[in-house]
Amino acid sequence: xxxNTILGNRDFIEYLRGKKASFLLSCAVTKTAQIPGISQAGxxxxxxxxxxxxxxxxxxxxxxxxxxxxxxxKGIPTPALITRxxxxxxxxxxxxxxxxxxxxxxxxDYFKIYDFNIKPSENIKDGANIDALTLFQKAVxxxxxxxxxxxxxxxxxxxxxxxxxxxxxxxxLGYDCKEFFSSSFKDAPKGLKDEVIQTALSKITPSMDxxxxxSLVSDNMIIFNAGFILGLQASKHxxxxxxxxxxxxxxxxxxSILKTMGGQIDSSILALCTTKWIAQDTNANIxxxxxxxxxxxxxxxxxxxxxxxxxxxxxxxDKGEAKExxxxxxxxxxxxxxxxxxxEIIKKxxxxxxx
Amino acid sequence: xxxNTILGNRDFIEYLRGKKASFLLSCAVTKTAQIPGISQAGxxxxxxxxxxxxxxxxxxxxxxxxxxxxxxxKGIPTPALITRxxxxxxxxxxxxxxxxxxxxxxxxDYFKIYDFNIKPSENIKDGANIDALTLFQKAVxxxxxxxxxxxxxxxxxxxxxxxxxxxxxxxxLGYDCKEFFSSSFKDAPKGLKDEVIQTALSKITPSMDxxxxxSLVSDNMIIFNAGFILGLQASKHxxxxxxxxxxxxxxxxxxSILKTMGGQIDSSILALCTTKWIAQDTNANIxxxxxxxxxxxxxxxxxxxxxxxxxxxxxxxDKGEAKExxxxxxxxxxxxxxxxxxxEIIKKxxxxxxx
Numbered sequence: 001x002x003x004n005t006i007l008g009n010r011d012f013i014e015y016l017r018g019k020k021a022s023f024l025l026s027c028a029v030t031k032t033a034q035i036p037g038i039s040q041a042g043x044x045x046x047x048x049x050x051x052x053x054x055x056x057x058x059x060x061x062x063x064x065x066x067x068x069x070x071x072x073x074k075g076i077p078t079p080a081l082i083t084r085x086x087x088x089x090x091x092x093x094x095x096x097x098x099x100x101x102x103x104x105x106x107x108x109d110y111f112k113i114y115d116f117n118i119k120p121s122e123n124i125k126d127g128a129n130i131d132a133l134t135l136f137q138k139a140v141x142x143x144x145x146x147x148x149x150x151x152x153x154x155x156x157x158x159x160x161x162x163x164x165x166x167x168x169x170x171x172x173l174g175y176d177c178k179e180f181f182s183s184s185f186k187d188a189p190k191g192l193k194d195e196v197i198q199t200a201l202s203k204i205t206p207s208m209d210x211x212x213x214x215s216l217v218s219d220n221m222i223i224f225n226a227g228f229i230l231g232l233q234a235s236k237h238x239x240x241x242x243x244x245x246x247x248x249x250x251x252x253x254x255x256s257i258l259k260t261m262g263g264q265i266d267s268s269i270l271a272l273c274t275t276k277w278i279a280q281d282t283n284a285n286i287x288x289x290x291x292x293x294x295x296x297x298x299x300x301x302x303x304x305x306x307x308x309x310x311x312x313x314x315x316x317x318d319k320g321e322a323k324e325x326x327x328x329x330x331x332x333x334x335x336x337x338x339x340x341x342x343x344e345i346i347k348k349x350x351x352x353x354x355x
Numbered sequence: 356x357x358x359n360t361i362l363g364n365r366d367f368i369e370y371l372r373g374k375k376a377s378f379l380l381s382c383a384v385t386k387t388a389q390i391p392g393i394s395q396a397g398x399x400x401x402x403x404x405x406x407x408x409x410x411x412x413x414x415x416x417x418x419x420x421x422x423x424x425x426x427x428x429k430g431i432p433t434p435a436l437i438t439r440x441x442x443x444x445x446x447x448x449x450x451x452x453x454x455x456x457x458x459x460x461x462x463x464d465y466f467k468i469y470d471f472n473i474k475p476s477e478n479i480k481d482g483a484n485i486d487a488l489t490l491f492q493k494a495v496x497x498x499x500x501x502x503x504x505x506x507x508x509x510x511x512x513x514x515x516x517x518x519x520x521x522x523x524x525x526x527x528l529g530y531d532c533k534e535f536f537s538s539s540f541k542d543a544p545k546g547l548k549d550e551v552i553q554t555a556l557s558k559i560t561p562s563m564d565x566x567x568x569x570s571l572v573s574d575n576m577i578i579f580n581a582g583f584i585l586g587l588q589a590s591k592h593x594x595x596x597x598x599x600x601x602x603x604x605x606x607x608x609x610x611s612i613l614k615t616m617g618g619q620i621d622s623s624i625l626a627l628c629t630t631k632w633i634a635q636d637t638n639a640n641i642x643x644x645x646x647x648x649x650x651x652x653x654x655x656x657x658x659x660x661x662x663x664x665x666x667x668x669x670x671x672x673d674k675g676e677a678k679e680x681x682x683x684x685x686x687x688x689x690x691x692x693x694x695x696x697x698x699e700i701i702k703k704x705x706x707x708x709x710x
Contacts, residue, residue, distance in 0.1 A: 009464065011463055011464040014414055014415050014416075014465075014466075015414075015450075015464075017442065017446040018442075018446020018447055018449075019446075268465075339443065339445050
């Protein structure tokens with residue numbers, strides 16, 4: 001198994017080959033996910049449970065706050081299975097969780113869950129109602145004090161309806177990028193998403209500053225991760241943003257903050273790592289999104305797919321469903337540089353499904 | 356896959372089984388390599404590029420300072436492929452480079468390249484013109500301050516025409532060993548090499564001390580590695596000398612310095628690890644070379660060959676071409692004690708060649 005370079009050169013990932021990695025999962029709920037049909041990253045009516053179930057499954061291989069593992073309406077299993085499979089075959093040095101607004105706390109012992117006293121954000125149609133500046137400041141401070149025994153950290157996310165809030169975020173900051181964002185659907189409900197995004201954006205007025213805009217249309221994951229990235233500049237600890245267009249939106253927020261404040265970033269310590277399904281998504285354009293940044297960024301995708309799987313439900317990924325989440329792309333690149341083979345990962349995932 | 360004991364017992368390597376290893380590549384150019392026909396470790400007329408290309412390929416799997424990977428005139432690919440294959444299957448903890456006189460700096464980011472302000476050495480026919488004492492002192496200091504998070508370090512080399520300078524070095528120090536040295540050729544150009552070595556040795560006068568002799572006939576790799584070995588005595592960090600008769604020459608230099616200065620060495624922290632092609636080379640005798648030392652040394656070879664490969668070009672190794680370099684033998688022994696299989700290594704190397 002190998003990886004492909006989307007932007008930059010191979011060297012960032014090659015340097016990390018064989019080195020230990022910590023895994024950090026940003027877990028958040030936006031009530032935007034309650035809009036029927038907006039997301040398939042969970043159980044209809046219970047989307048708020050997805051981050052809880054993803055955290056439980058990633059940590060323990062069990063879902064404890066529900067009888068069955070979170071699947072989409074089409075029965076597509078969460079990408080947490082991919083990350084968990086990699087973790088079982090070649091364990092991360094550390095697995096930690098950021099509580100950026102769980103609706104239900106995951107039932108896991110021993111694992112560190114960082115708490116920031118953050119509530120789920122509201123539906124962006126009504127205004128997300130996030131205290132964006134305070135949240136951002138908490139994240140910067142967390143990044144500044146972040147200690148890891150690993151050479152690098154993989155930062156992932158789980159937040160249903162996150163591509164909708166990510167799109168709204170980038171548009172609210174003035175980026176011309178509406179067509180560049182992915183969806184967890186193969187055939188995204190464009191009309192519905194557009195309407196939600198437009199309603200959210202209608203609340204933005206030209207005089208609003210960045211944080212006022214984020215407070216209305218963004219989500220806790222995006223704002224926190226942006227602050228964390230900037231806080232990490234203090235230690236130069238290397239960071240992989242494990243995700244697709246949502247992580248690109250995080251970087252666009254970083255970019256806007258730097259421009260407004262006249263700040264600089266050493267982006268050589270950063271890379272975005274995603275899946276082949278995102279990199280080859282014809283309905284989105286991760287590369288174009290990243291090229292909107294004023295700083296250079298390394299970006300890669302893992303050459304992993306389910307072509308050789310016998311599981312029909314997993315093959316839906318290859319058809320464009322689900323695509324990314326819970327750090328699947330970053331975990332797969334970690335697998336690449338730690339000698340794992342595609343077939344052993346697929347077998348492990350099939351075992352989870354009882355196939 | 357297993358390894359064979361040339362000298363000592365298995366215990367040094369068995370102790371290191373499963374432990375983390377750092378990999379350090381000594382990269383040097385001697386203008387001796389410009390003599391037509393003296394070496395096949397690179398492209399005729401561009402031998403000076405070999406260390407650059409080896410470093411690039413080992414770090415990134417790409418050659419960046421040339422269109423194609425360095426091959427010999429007979430099309431034998433560099434042993435860097437072997438080391439890279441092992442690194443991809445079971446990554447070294449760390450990959451670092453010693454700039455002991457690159458002609459062209461390798462185009463790699465992130466990876467540590469230690470710089471010592473050293474220039475390529477001259478053709479030994481005209482005198483190598485190395486400030487051997489200063490170079491040696493830099494190396495001792497580097498060894499004394501060397502820190503590694505790994506249990507041991509694998510020290511390798513890439514320097515075309517290195518067996519010629521290695522032979523001249525050992526002879527200049529008075530060892531009776533002319534017939535013990537290997538060559539990158541199956542049928543070494545003995546007449547040519549002998550003439551170069553004799554011309555070099557003719558500049559040596561009986562009154563010269565060790566460093567004056569090394570200044571005339573040696574190369575930067577040998578002198579530096581000898582100093583590094585002695586510097587490491589301070590920390591007792593375990594070291595594998597990954598190479599063939601060139602690394603034996605390094606040990607002979609250490610031996611001569613100890614004798615002259617009345618010093619002692621704890622050689623139990625050292626081992627030489629090489630390939631089967633070197634160990635079974637009927638035109639050389641690595642064991643006899645190592646038996647010239649006044650201290651005991653562990654020495655091993657990996658039981659790896661290309662007998663089961665479908666690649667004709669790789670099978671040339673089994674016929675006695677190339678044999679060793681870029682730490683191939685040490686990497687293969689590391690593979691042995693980390694559970695890798697011969698066939699997966701061969702498959703990986705064949706993939707590099709597109710076969």
